[in-house]
Amino acid sequence: MLQVQVLRNNPELVKAKLAIKHFKQPELVDEIVALDDERKRIQTEYDTIQSKVNAASKEIGKLMGQGKKEEAELMKAEVASYKSQVTLLNEQMIASEAVLHDKLIVLPNLPADIVPIGKTPEENLNVKQSGTIPVLHEGALPHWDLIKKYDLVDFETGAKITGSGFPLYKGKGAKFQRVLAQYFLDFNTAAGYTEYLPPFMVNKDSAYGTGQLPDKDGQMYHATEDDFYLIPTAEVPVTNIFRDVILKEEELPVKMTAYSPCFRREAGSFGKEVRGLNRVHQFEKVEIIQLVEPEKSYEVLDQMVAHVEALLQSLELPYRILRLCGGDMSFTSALTYDFEVFSAAQERWLEVSSVSNFEGFQTNRMKCRYKDSTNKTKPVHSLNGSSLALPRIYASLIENNQYDGGIKLPKVLQSYFGSENLI
RNA sequence: GGAGAGGUGGAUGAGUGGCUGAAAUCAACGGUUUGCUAAACCGUCGUACGAGUAACAUUGUACCAAGGGUUCGAAUCCCUUCCUCUCCGCCA
Numbered sequence: 065m066l067q068v069q070v071l072r073n074n075p076e077l078v079k080a081k082l083a084i085k086h087f088k089q090p091e092l093v094d095e096i097v098a099l100d101d102e103r104k105r106i107q108t109e110y111d112t113i114q115s116k117v118n119a120a121s122k123e124i125g126k127l128m129g130q131g132k133k134e135e136a137e138l139m140k141a142e143v144a145s146y147k148s149q150v151t152l153l154n155e156q157m158i159a160s161e162a163v164l165h166d167k168l169i170v171l172p173n174l175p176a177d178i179v180p181i182g183k184t185p186e187e188n189l190n191v192k193q194s195g196t197i198p199v200l201h202e203g204a205l206p207h208w209d210l211i212k213k214y215d216l217v218d219f220e221t222g223a224k225i226t227g228s229g230f231p232l233y234k235g236k237g238a239k240f241q242r243v244l245a246q247y248f249l250d251f252n253t254a255a256g257y258t259e260y261l262p263p264f265m266v267n268k269d270s271a272y273g274t275g276q277l278p279d280k281d282g283q284m285y286h287a288t289e290d291d292f293y294l295i296p297t298a299e300v301p302v303t304n305i306f307r308d309v310i311l312k313e314e315e316l317p318v319k320m321t322a323y324s325p326c327f328r329r330e331a332g333s334f335g336k337e338v339r340g341l342n343r344v345h346q347f348e349k350v351e352i353i354q355l356v357e358p359e360k361s362y363e364v365l366d367q368m369v370a371h372v373e374a375l376l377q378s379l380e381l382p383y384r385i386l387r388l389c390g391g392d393m394s395f396t397s398a399l400t401y402d403f404e405v406f407s408a409a410q411e412r413w414l415e416v417s418s419v420s421n422f423e424g425f426q427t428n429r430m431k432c433r434y435k436d437s438t439n440k441t442k443p444v445h446s447l448n449g450s451s452l453a454l455p456r457i458y459a460s461l462i463e464n465n466q467y468d469g470g471i472k473l474p475k476v477l478q479s480y481f482g483s484e485n486l487i
Numbered sequence: 488g489g490a491g492a493g494g495u496g497g498a499u500g501a502g503u504g505g506c507u508g509a510a511a512u513c514a515a516c517g518g519u520u521u522g523c524u525a526a527a528c529c530g531u532c533g534u535a536c537g538a539g540u541a542a543c544a545u546u547g548u549a550c551c552a553a554g555g556g557u558u559c560g561a562a563u564c565c566c567u568u569c570c571u572c573u574c575c576g577c578c579a
Contacts (some may be wrong), residue, residue: 103536107536107538108535108547111537111538111548111549112538114547114548115548118560120559120560121505122505123558123559124559137559139559140559141559142559146523147559276555312497346522395502431534
């Protein structure tokens with residue numbers, strides 16, 4: 065959620081930035097400022113009258129104490145005359161706050177200055193490409209055939225148990241998944257991230273806190289009886305640890321990593337793009353999250369990008385890094401880098417990580433702040449990234465490392481898995 | 488799921504209708520003292536939204552789990568929800 069102050073200070077700049085995100089209702093900016101003026105006006109009025117009521121009430125208390133009953137009764141009558149006004153103003157205040165909030169929450173985060181202009185994924189800026197694209201042997205298979213051939217993942221039975229997009233990992237296929245998660249977590253904790261294992265369902269407040277609601281309502285699985293949402297990413301529970309928290313300066317930066325399954329309805333997805341492990345309703349992911357001082361957030365974003373890059377390098381995968389254009393960025397992000405690895409058998413790039421700086425967008429809504437050395441309360445910035453999403457890494461590792469009689473493992477995973485080859 | 492007891496500021500904890508935005512203690516911070524540390528002493532020490540200011544100062548309102556209600560007045564009384572603890576039930 066943006067701060068009204070930002071809109072107030074420079075409405076034209078805000079509108080220009082919203083346009084980069086292809087936001088369709090620039091008029092909301094002026095509306096919100098006007099609503100905020102109105103809100104202030106009502107509050108001032110309310111406070112004034114309420115102040116009179118409070119003073120009179122105290123006076124009544126004193127008079128009662130002194131036994132001056134009649135005078136007290138007179139004052140009671142006076143206070144009663146304010147009552148309808150107070151009630152009315154209070155209702156107006158609550159209503160105007162609600163309207164303001166509802167409008168404000170519709171505005172996406174403002175993009176950073178270096179965000180490329182553009183609408184579609186093709187307009188993302190390729191900032192780096194590295195690693196060698198392997199040349200596969202004759203008859204190399206895409207991962208959806210490899211997993212069948214070696215009996216690693218059983219989609220049909222997963223569909224029988226639950227529905228399509230709920231893979232059933234099996235044998236070495238299941239172990240490989242576990243090993244990847246463990247390796248990623250170890251890699252992250254070695255870089256100073258504290259490991260968390262969060263709840264996999266969250267309440268409404270948490271879903272709002274990180275911006276999934278109201279923007280992505282319908283993308284999350286919703287357990288209606290208890291009004292809980294299955295998490296679409298560990299970002300939601302983990303970032304919400306710090307909802308309504310005022311941190312001390314020395315506690316920053318907060319660096320967290322968490323493994324979790326992720327549940328996404330992915331309504332509307334179909335076709336070749338979503339074959340096999342490319343897009344599923346339940347997948348596993350290891351996430352990294354940081355809370356930092358605002359002045360440092362872009363420096364930290366670069367560090368996080370470098371961290372994910374090092375992880376991909378250790379897996380010996382060919383990758384590229386994209387700076388997302390305004391149209392391809394998420395609602396909450398100010399700047400996002402996507403990592404894609406090349407899947408040699410599918411001959412296409414697969415997104416495996418997304419690293420973003422949310423600036424104060426999430427933390428403002430969550431009321432997470434910190435106290436600096438002079439004891440002033442200041443905003444914090446939040447960032448997160450996948451490190452890494454498992455299924456597509458899984459897919460590209462088995463595709464890129466396949467040979468005629470099996471599947472090799474990259475060096476870093478061999479000791480984790482206990483052998484040189486997966487198959 | 489049943490029965491009971493609770494939820495107060497960073498922590499402990501007082502507070503059953505007005506003198507309580509909240510005692511006291513501890514922690515934290517600033518200072519005095521001190522060769523250093525410690526101790527002692529003095530002071531500061533919640534948040535949000537307003538008014539005000541160049542900025543401070545100052546000042547109003549709201550907040551004692553959350554939401555509603557009673558009252559001139561609510562941390563305190565009533566209702567609902569959530570959470571914690573104890574016992575029972577169920578159960579990995």
